[in-house]
Amino acid sequence: MxxxxxxxxxxxxxxLAVAQSMAPLYGAWRRNATLMxxxxxxxxxxxxxxxxxxxxxTYLYVVSDFSVQNVFxxxxxxxxxxxxxxxxxxxxxxxxxxxxxxxAFFGAAVAMFGRRLPQTFKARVLGVQALIGVxxxxxxxxxxxxxxxxxPAPLEGQGLNPLLQDPGLAFHxxxxxxxxxxxxxxxxxxxxxxxxxxxxxxxxxWVRPWxxxxxxxxxxxxxxxxxxxxxxxxxxxxxxxDPVENASLMPxxxxxxxxxxxxxxxKRETLKSWTVLLAIVAFSLSLLGTFIVRSGVLNSVxxxxxxxxxxxxxxxxxxxxxxxxxxLYAVRASTLQAGGMFAAVSREGGLVWNNLFLAAATGTVLFxxxxxxxxxxxxxxxxxxxxxxxxxxxxxxxxxxxxxAVGPFxxxxxxxxxxxxxxxxxxxxxLLVGLGLAIWWQGAAAPLEILGLATxxxxxxxxxxxxxxRINLFRTSxxxxxxxxxxxxxxxxxxxVAHAGMGxxxxxxxxxxxxxxxxxxxxxxGDSSTLGAYEITLQDVALKQGPNYxxxxGTFIVRxxxxVIATLYPEIRNYTDPVTQTTExxxxxxxxxxxxxxxxxxxxxxxxxxxxxxxxxxxxxxxxGWMWLxxxxxxxxxxxxxxxxxxxxxxxxxxxxxxxxx
Amino acid sequence: MKxxxxxxxPIVVFIxxxxxxxxxxxxxxxxxxxPLYEQSPPxxxxxxxxxxxxxxxxxxxxxxxxxxxxxFASWCAPCREEHPYxxxxxxxxxxSVYGIDYREVSREKAIAWLYRDxxxxxxxxxxQDARVVMEWGLAGVPETFIVHNGKVIRxxxxxxxxxxxxxxxxxxxxxxxx
Amino acid sequence: MxxxxxxxxxxxxxxxxxxxxxxxxxNSLGQSLNYFLMPTEVxxxxxxxQGTFQLGGLVSDGSxxxxxxxxxxxxxxxxxxxxxxxxxxxxxxxLPDLFREGQGVIVxxxxxxxxxxxSRVLAKHDENYMPPEVAEGLKxxxxxxxxxxx
Numbered sequence: 001m002x003x004x005x006x007x008x009x010x011x012x013x014x015x016l017a018v019a020q021s022m023a024p025l026y027g028a029w030r031r032n033a034t035l036m037x038x039x040x041x042x043x044x045x046x047x048x049x050x051x052x053x054x055x056x057x058t059y060l061y062v063v064s065d066f067s068v069q070n071v072f073x074x075x076x077x078x079x080x081x082x083x084x085x086x087x088x089x090x091x092x093x094x095x096x097x098x099x100x101x102x103x104a105f106f107g108a109a110v111a112m113f114g115r116r117l118p119q120t121f122k123a124r125v126l127g128v129q130a131l132i133g134v135x136x137x138x139x140x141x142x143x144x145x146x147x148x149x150x151x152p153a154p155l156e157g158q159g160l161n162p163l164l165q166d167p168g169l170a171f172h173x174x175x176x177x178x179x180x181x182x183x184x185x186x187x188x189x190x191x192x193x194x195x196x197x198x199x200x201x202x203x204x205x206w207v208r209p210w211x212x213x214x215x216x217x218x219x220x221x222x223x224x225x226x227x228x229x230x231x232x233x234x235x236x237x238x239x240x241x242d243p244v245e246n247a248s249l250m251p252x253x254x255x256x257x258x259x260x261x262x263x264x265x266x267k268r269e270t271l272k273s274w275t276v277l278l279a280i281v282a283f284s285l286s287l288l289g290t291f292i293v294r295s296g297v298l299n300s301v302x303x304x305x306x307x308x309x310x311x312x313x314x315x316x317x318x319x320x321x322x323x324x325x326x327x328l329y330a331v332r333a334s335t336l337q338a339g340g341m342f343a344a345v346s347r348e349g350g351l352v353w354n355n356l357f358l359a360a361a362t363g364t365v366l367f368x369x370x371x372x373x374x375x376x377x378x379x380x381x382x383x384x385x386x387x388x389x390x391x392x393x394x395x396x397x398x399x400x401x402x403x404x405a406v407g408p409f410x411x412x413x414x415x416x417x418x419x420x421x422x423x424x425x426x427x428x429x430x431l432l433v434g435l436g437l438a439i440w441w442q443g444a445a446a447p448l449e450i451l452g453l454a455t456x457x458x459x460x461x462x463x464x465x466x467x468x469x470r471i472n473l474f475r476t477s478x479x480x481x482x483x484x485x486x487x488x489x490x491x492x493x494x495x496x497v498a499h500a501g502m503g504x505x506x507x508x509x510x511x512x513x514x515x516x517x518x519x520x521x522x523x524x525x526g527d528s529s530t531l532g533a534y535e536i537t538l539q540d541v542a543l544k545q546g547p548n549y550x551x552x553x554g555t556f557i558v559r560x561x562x563x564v565i566a567t568l569y570p571e572i573r574n575y576t577d578p579v580t581q582t583t584e585x586x587x588x589x590x591x592x593x594x595x596x597x598x599x600x601x602x603x604x605x606x607x608x609x610x611x612x613x614x615x616x617x618x619x620x621x622x623x624x625g626w627m628w629l630x631x632x633x634x635x636x637x638x639x640x641x642x643x644x645x646x647x648x649x650x651x652x653x654x655x656x657x658x659x660x661x662x
Numbered sequence: 663m664k665x666x667x668x669x670x671x672p673i674v675v676f677i678x679x680x681x682x683x684x685x686x687x688x689x690x691x692x693x694x695x696x697p698l699y700e701q702s703p704p705x706x707x708x709x710x711x712x713x714x715x716x717x718x719x720x721x722x723x724x725x726x727x728x729x730x731x732x733x734f735a736s737w738c739a740p741c742r743e744e745h746p747y748x749x750x751x752x753x754x755x756x757x758s759v760y761g762i763d764y765r766e767v768s769r770e771k772a773i774a775w776l777y778r779d780x781x782x783x784x785x786x787x788x789x790q791d792a793r794v795v796m797e798w799g800l801a802g803v804p805e806t807f808i809v810h811n812g813k814v815i816r817x818x819x820x821x822x823x824x825x826x827x828x829x830x831x832x833x834x835x836x837x838x839x840x
Numbered sequence: 841m842x843x844x845x846x847x848x849x850x851x852x853x854x855x856x857x858x859x860x861x862x863x864x865x866x867n868s869l870g871q872s873l874n875y876f877l878m879p880t881e882v883x884x885x886x887x888x889x890q891g892t893f894q895l896g897g898l899v900s901d902g903s904x905x906x907x908x909x910x911x912x913x914x915x916x917x918x919x920x921x922x923x924x925x926x927x928x929x930x931x932x933x934x935l936p937d938l939f940r941e942g943q944g945v946i947v948x949x950x951x952x953x954x955x956x957x958x959s960r961v962l963a964k965h966d967e968n969y970m971p972p973e974v975a976e977g978l979k980x981x982x983x984x985x986x987x988x989x990x
Binding site for chain 1 (some may be wrong): 849850853854858860861864865867869900908909926929930933934935968986
Binding site (some may be wrong): 069073150151154319322327328329333374581 | 673829
């Protein structure tokens with residue numbers, strides 16, 4: 001019964017979406033206010049129905065109703081409740097439903113917060129939003145229905161992969177989806193603007209908060225995924241350049257570019273057509289990410305063979321959305337009036353630079369990700385490995401980061417390059433001191449790694465110097481500076497915090513790669529290893545019982561200069577149903593970096609009655625924690641900007657003026 | 663309305679990419695379609711897996727009963743997964759379950775496996791050089807075909823599972839019986 | 841500065857970045873492509889790359905052995921032939937979690953004429969994941985274990 005309610009709600013939601021995609025768009029064309037006014041209630045209705053549908057599916061998972069095929073294939077009675085719930089979106093059908101739900105949520109949010117939008121514009125935004133919804137809901141209903149029944153119902157489910165039972169992984173997809181789908185709003189605004197033939201500062205003020213919110217979620221989602229890989233996969237890596245990760249990185253890069261070019265549109269009313277194009281591209285890449293990763297097409301073109309309807313639908317939908325919007329762009333972009341002029345050295349110039357490099361980076365990642373698929377289609381089996389991405393991506397990022405440090409010092413329209421050294425010299429000193437300290441602390445490293453580290457420190461230093469300049473630090477009384485700091489707009493704080501976060505991320509990456517120390521060896525309990533300044537002893541390995549697994553727990557005592565500073569407990573877990581072994585790394589975060597320990601069954605020398613030897617792997621990864629801290633700061637910085645009053649109040653007033661002038 | 667060339671560039675690039683992908687997919691030599699659909703099974707005559715038993719020929723597929731023809735190999739893990747479903751099917755009187763064993767590393771291993779876990783197949787053909795497998799257009803093992811009234815009417819790629827059994831195979835057998 | 845000049849500057853900068861990106865891509869693509877072979881293809885000896893390539897297949901049941909110094913060896917098979925792979929965990933890291941006998945695997949390394957000396961063993965974290973090259977190779981060789989087709 002519950003499954004049928006969910007199924008029914010899904011069908012009605014599709015019908016509402018169809019209505020919502022037609023009435024307001026037609027109404028906006030014909031200037032029919034009644035039809036246009038339909039868009040808000042329809043958006044709300046669609047959201048509520050999808051909410052019901054999603055809750056139904058969640059309920060089916062919680063009670064383990066295996067008469068529903070999706071639950072049977074992806075859940076299990078022995079799963080802890082958290083993972084029953086996260087199992088709802090841990091599979092293809094459920095994740096598409098979640099996608100549609102979030103899409104409807106954003107639609108409803110536009111309906112609610114967009115009361116001051118010009119009527120035709122709002123109708124068009126919600127109409128376009130609903131068109132995407134129609135695509136997703138019909139995909140769900142016709143090819144990936146989560147509510148299909150099995151009769152008779154099996155007694156036990158099949159989905160119990162212990163590796164996927166992890167909080168990091170449970171919340172990683174919804175975060176990413178909030179980001180992906182948030183970009184749909186920017187897309188709908190772009191399409192609506194093309195239909196209206198008008199892009200102005202007001203438009204950019206509308207688009208930016210949505211893009212910013214989407215960007216925050218994408219940042220958090222990517223960071224969570226990377227963190228999960230770091231502590232769960234058990235070999236200390238945090239980024240693998242695998243298609244799934246690239247699919248989330250590409251929209252992030254495009255959204256980052258969009259965020260910055262929208263600022264130029266807002267302040268200077270220029271770069272309009274480029275910004276609109278970015279909005280289209282960012283969402284297209286999100287679609288590519290969701291669909292292609294979920295459907296497995298990216299793994300191999302032959303995934304089509306296993307389910308042709310799905311593959312054909314996906315390609316068709318992508319083609320219609322991306323192709324359609326780009327055709328509209330080709331026809332209408334020239335109607336957008338060019339805006340103000342600016343010099344090459346200026347804030348705008350810096351942002352253009354940012355956009356060029358971000359676009360190039362996105363393009364190279366896209367190429368590397370799709371290349372194996374292309375080659376495969378032509379009969380060559382190749383994989384594009386991490387060396388390609390490192391060799392291409394890093395050189396494109398370094399100039400970007402260098403300018404990112406300088407950009408905020410430049411004035412709008414025409415920056416004064418001669419005055420720059422006078423303002424930025426403290427950052428150069430900070431850079432030299434920081435770099436010197438780092439090398440004194442950890443020793444020399446390869447030139448490229450030092451360059452990466454220097455870039456990060458440079459970025460961080462310049463953010464601090466820029467902020468100090470803004471609040472007149474050391475030039476007025478401390479109290480005066482404090483007051484200025486408090487009065488600084490939240491948007492300015494947001495930028496500084498986010499940029500500093502990026503600096504920390506870069507430092508964390510470079511330092512942890514440059515100065516990683518690693519020991520891999522076979523040890524009897526009682527043996528010690530030396531890892532830099534630390535002496536680490538494998539004290540004992542004990543067999544224990546967990547909730548649905550048995551595990552070997554190693555006890556490592558960490559000493560520094562003879563004093564015990566930490567105890568680490570890595571585990572090897574053996575699950576029985578299905579028979580799976582996972583490694584749980586133990587991580588001890590120090591300010592200076594993480595100590596990371598893993599044990600493994602060695603298979604060697606296991607003579608009954610004799611002590612067993614264990615495979616032991618120990619890492620010291622300097623400053624790696626800065627990466628997660630930096631990502632968190634980027635998230636917070638985005639949030640700060642989002643809370644800036646100018647983004648909200650200003651819009652309201654200007655929108656009223658615009659409405660009055662229409 | 664004037665259309666400027668550089669605004670067309672994005673769509674041109676996209677169409678280029680799309681064409682490239684579609685052509686690539688079209689060139690894929692392994693057809694996703696199912697060439698034997700509604701056709702008579704191709705001619706073949708295979709020797710047995712176990713020397714003392716009969717082999718399998720296309721004639722065997724043309725009897726009155728509906729035939730379930732399963733391609734398998736003992737080294738193939740998914741084949742072991744679907745094994746219980748084939749065992750269950752073999753107990754029905756209205757159908758015959760036949761197997762074609764494909765490329766064993768050792769025939770003894772295969773025989774031992776069927777002896778240990780049960781043999782659902784009334785007849786087994788042994789296809790060492792993969793000729794019959796090619797003619798049936800297999801993408802791999804396991805695959806299962808249904809032959810009814812001398813025509814191949816279904817193909818399942820990959821292991822049989824609960825959804826396939828419940829939503830397709832069993833309802834189909836029921837429909838054929840009527 | 842006129843609008844025309846500004847546009848020319850943008851286009852110039854855009855082209856320069858594009859050229860840089862293209863150069864980087866072309867330079868590194870050649871070195872980073874990994875060729876992928878199945879045991880039968882390696883044993884047939886045709887077109888076996890001199891340098892590093894990837895080998896895929898199933899880890900044979902009962903073939904895994906570990907020595908005292910954390911070196912391991914196992915057989916990788918594709919249904920018609922198998923060859924032996926050696927891997928040194930001290931030099932290249934512990935085997936991944938998902939490494940199992942009877943499971944698909946990709947190893948990266950070099951063929952010395954009698955055995956495959958691996959420098960990397962790949963396994964993945966997706967539930968239904970089978971490295972695409974392995975799935976494809978095994979399809980050709982006769983094994984299939986893709987996702988379930990409802």
